[in-house]
Amino acid sequence: MDDLINWVETERMLRDVWHWLPDAVSKIPTETWAELNVTVADPDAPYRPVTRFESLLEETTMLRYLRPEVALMDPCFDILCQQVDDGVDVTLIDRPKCHAYFLSMYPERSSELLQRDNFTVLEHDQLPPYGTGLLDERVIISCYEQDSGVVQAVVDTDVSVVREWAHSIYESYRSDARPIESKQLAE
Template sequence: MGTDEDGWGADRPRPGPGSPILEALLENARSRQHLGRRLDGAGERLGTDFLGDLVRHGPVLESLRREPLDRREIEERLDVSRATSHRLTQWLDDQGLVEKVEGRFQLTGRGEAVADEVLRFEANVGTVHRLGPLLDAICEDHQEFVVEPFVDATVTVAAPDAPYRPVERFVALVDDSGTFRGFNTTHMAPLVLGAFHQRLFDGTDSEVIYLPSIVEKLFETYPERAAEAVERGHLTLRTRDDLPYGLALFDDRVGIGGYDERTGQMQVFVDTDSPIAREWAERVYASVRADSEPIDADRFESLGG
């Protein structure tokens, strides 16, 4: 699926505005690919040595972000020597990031902003590392994926001795939820998992967006049960010719699945109860749904056979 310069599908309607926090995250994600050129144009590139120094001073910046500290408290908080604490605070003072007031070091306004950015950098890099299997699986479309809301997400990865671990996590969340909405490039769970599909047909109010071929396969495997669920209004099926990855919205959590392109097997499932992640997922789902088509009654009858 092609994406425009803002990261949204070129053939996809843009959703309405979200909360200020989400809008800021999305704008940051959209501008990342252009940020290097903007910095070059402004002549604002910082040396890698200076950036490395900022990261190395992250622990003392974080400590001072909480409260002003004297030298002895810095030594105890960071478990460093007097010489090291002197070196740390001297460098921060030289950069205009700290000032000494009544014997205590406190961050300047500039220092507070830098401390926040260093902590954000650490959190985002750590999140990217944890989400690596997912990002590898959805790399062609990850301009639409916002990392920050998933900082404390549960990441479930398939292993040689536990290949169905991500699917099991997904099914457990479906079992705990009264409603379910999502889209996927393949079946939400392998068709052989009858218990899951029984839940989908009878136990959970569901709306699923699939590729047309996946809907056909679903009705081939469960012709009567699928048709009955649709006729009762318990299951709503829609189709779209192209989908970016797997997205699931439960009552209290949202999740994203990454799949092996060759086998179609879920390789990783990431889920969270973060409110911002929820808002992001609702926004993405709404935009995909708006570009999907419902399957009419005649189509259900032909698929049900």
């Protein structure tokens, strides 16, 4: 009965964000849905998904993120910097405009990060509408409002079928990603 209740509660949360999730999520066996942690923004707690991501970021020793987006990373920038300073291995793949934002808003700190061996930033022009993060043992799927880029939800899990899917998606985009152009770094 507990499993059924957990499954129904997760389904209710997923129902609100389903349209932002990748199609592959619909192929996840329903019996694993109770193992998905769904964190949704609402008017009383608009930063709840960012706070969840922040807590996961603080605990990881490795981060690979496809389309992390400004709305997710900017509030966590200090924690990301601290994690890199502490030796966490980070690779971010995002749109050139997102990298340009961080280079313009945090020029000194961004420049320092880019000099680190454990921090890699790549760009790609054709990313999916959602984010996919690989941490030590967890996968994060971040859902964004397409017009504004606002983080609407974060789904995280340690389910192996989701991890396999996320790893495959990440690697397919990583193979076509490129380093930031040197002219961006000089600006």
